Amino acid sequence: MAWTNEQQAAIDSRKQTLLLSAAAGSGKTAVLVERMIRRLLDKTYPIDITELLVVTFTNAAAAEMRDRVGQALMKALSETKDPRIERQLALLPSAHISTLHSFCQYVIRKYFYTIDLDPTFSIAGQEELNLLRRQVLSDVFLSYYEDEDRAAILYPLADMFGSDRGDDVLMDTVSRMYTYARSLAWPEHWLKASALAYETGPDTSIDDLPWVQPVKDFVQRVLKKDISFYERALYHLGQRDAFSAAYDQFSAEQEAL
Ligand SMILES: Nc1ncnc2c1ncn2[C@@H]1O[C@H](COP(=O)(O)OP(=O)(O)O)[C@@H](O)[C@H]1O
Ligand SMILES: [Mg+2]
Structure with a gap:
């Protein structure tokens, strides 16, 4: 296979951060695999595949990546019979080629004792998370109602943003704000800035307010x-x-x- 000039440049590039952007099927994964293979088989500074961290968005993409690295290694082995390649093939199953979440899970499980966590923890599914979030929201709301000062904050909020049947609507609003804030780089900053939009001085006119x-x-x-x-x-x-x-x-x- 003849690499294009752009692919070749991406394969050869060293000692800098690379961001590759190209259409689907244009050969990004092929370039990445080639970069990995060259690192593994480098004559001067060979590395082991277990020293690489390769993260993808989906499990399917991780499986594809592992598969393609395996195939590339097999191909190299058939060409050179280098025992180093055999070693890389043997190490492939324990290589860190996974989704970012799986890698984080691996790190946490390996070093659980440093953060005082039960190593038998499991990852919650979406349904379980929804129930947990609901429970936490209820607990937080209750803690506000039970405290006189905090209740003074929550009552007007509940009046304005809840419904006559309870706080479900308001809880949903809080939940959506939480979800949105979490998608941003600085969630707390966004929350504080959003609150500022409601701050009014003595000469603020209604048209000055961003909302x-x-x-x-x-x-x-x-x-x-x-x-x-x-x-x-x-x-x-x-x-x-x-x-x-x-x-x-x-x-x-x-x-x-
Ligand atoms: N320069 C090239 N010449 C011929 N085929 C190529 C070239 N680069 C990539 N391919 C092939 O094109 C297909 C898609 O490449 P892939 O790396 O999966 O693309 P992407 O990851 O960008 O979606 C693969 O079968 C790959 O081997
Ligand atoms: Mg790809």
Whole structure:
């Protein structure tokens, strides 16, 4: 296989961070595998495959990567019969080629005693996590209701953002904020900045507040839609003189909107 110039440059590049971006099927994995193989079989500074950390997004991608490294090693072995290659093949099953989560799990299990964790821990599934999060939210809310000072904060919140049937809606809002914040690099910073958007000084006018324009846009969209309903009602009312009183009434309402 003849590498393209870009691929060759990516394969040969050393002593710097590389970010490769190319379309699916254009040969990124092939380049990565080739880079690994060259490192393993380097004449001057060979390394063992267990010294590499290769992380992927999915288990399927990790399996593919392991498979392709294995194939590349087999191919090299058939060409050179180098005992080093046989050793790499033997080490392949214990190589760190996995999803990032699996690697983290490996590190935690290996060094559990340094963080005082039961090494028989397991990774929770999505359902279990949802239940746990619900439980934690309930506990936090309860801790607020039970404390007089904190209850003074939560009651108005629950009034404004909850529903008459309980705090479920408010809990969902908190939960969504948590999920969104966690997707950002600095979650706490975002939460604090979001709270600042509601801070008002003595001369703050409503239009100074960053969240007002989206609310206005929303209200405007709703009103425009309502106005168009009046349009149709007025058309039908205009067909009969008997409806003229209603017509005037609707017409005035549309004008007001
Ligand atoms: N320069 C090349 N010439 C011919 N085939 C190539 C070349 N580079 C990659 N391929 C082949 O193209 C296919 C897709 O490559 P792959 O590395 O899986 O792409 P990607 O990881 O970018 O989706 C593989 O079968 C690979 O062997
Ligand atoms: Mg790929």
